């Protein structure tokens with residue numbers, strides 16, 4: 001550890017933090033009962049607090065970390081870039097890291113999405129995709145196409161534009177008056193399959209609902225936005241890939257853009273680099289694809305939207321107002337792009353997509369106990385996301401918080417969503433760490449369910 005500050009004990013840092021730092025996704029008063037942890041450093045899959053306790057980062061620090069903390073390869077790349085160019089404006093200037101990153105990402109889509117617009121966080125990428133879609137139609141003389149469709153229980157970020165296509169009751173109740181109305185269509189969530197139905201049936205039913213909405217609002221819809229394969233924040237709601245094929249077809253038929261929000265499911269998380277590659281036999285390509293979270297390996301804020309030649313050309317003109325009007329101070333930050341390039345290097349050099357298949361199988365195997373536990377339902381997995389639900393009849397309202405707290409005491413960081421427990425670990429998780437994780441979650445669950453009775 002190379003810190004020049006005097007080491008304070010966890011308690012002191014926590015006390016100071018609670019006075020000065022307003023934490024995200026938190027009712028601050030709950031910290032009277034639930035812990036805030038003061039970190040000191042991290043290495044690989046582990047976070048270490050100021051008192052020397054360790055926590056296995058089973059959710060990749062909110063789904064961002066792909067190759068472990070303090071990854072030697074990414075660290076080295078960043079240190080080199082730091083002495084070269086830390087940041088400069090991207091308007092009127094360019095630099096190797098941003099060019100190489102855009103080129104490499106384009107190649108990963110077989111150049112279907114050859115134009116990349118950069119921002120810093122996921123929500124901003126969603127704002128960009130929504131604005132670009134609307135602006136494209138306006139440039140085409142179709143300015144009535146200004147409404148959006150999203151899925152039930154969708155999550156696309158928390159700025160006002162992104163919130164408009166986010167279907168979370170808590171946010172709607174609080175900020176609904178500030179947001180635009182979006183059309184919400186049925187989710188293809190496989191858990192919606194009725195008795196005797198398959199995941200494909202659930203997807204087909206959801207497609208019918210989508211078609212109904214498209215039909216009813218012809219000429220008014222700019223885009224459909226969805227999270228391919230897994231609606232992560234909805235509680236790792238997984239759906240059949242046939243939904244994506246059907247959605248692509250319907251979008252083409254009704255002249256509506258398809259926005260794939262791969263902020264969480266991209267970068268290998270579901271078993272292919274992009275989740276849309278798994279749609280049908282040969283995959284589909286959306287009109288816009290948003291990435292963030294894992295793209296910088298979990299190192300630096302970076303997000304981006306990739307789009308097609310056709311859309312790019314609709315903006316290409318002498319007229320400024322036909323150009324895309326959007327900018328962020330840190331657009332294309334060279335350090336963030338360098339972290340992303342190092343991340344893509346690791347994917348290629350270490351054959352990560354192939355190796356993850358082995359790790360994903362080991363995950364299934366190690367959670368066999370959960371498949372057979374009578375308190376558990378809807379055991380499911382998509383690549384490096386494994387999830388299951390605790391039956392409603394045995395959980396309490398505070399289940400997620402209590403589970404989080406109890407798991408920490410067993411050196412594990414997991415944050416259930418409602419009654420869904422999931423793991424979304426770094427791809428560098430070792431077999432020993434997987435054992436610790438599975439065992440810790442099983443023991444925690446028994447303890448929490450016992451305390452409830």
Ligand SMILES: *Cc1c(COP(=O)(O)O)cnc(C)c1O
Pocket residue numbers: 121122123124126155156157158227232233261262263264265292293
């Ligand atoms: C996290 C997330 C976002 C928002 O990204 P931020 O960087 O938190 O703004 C948007 N969409 C999905 C699917 C996400 O998981």
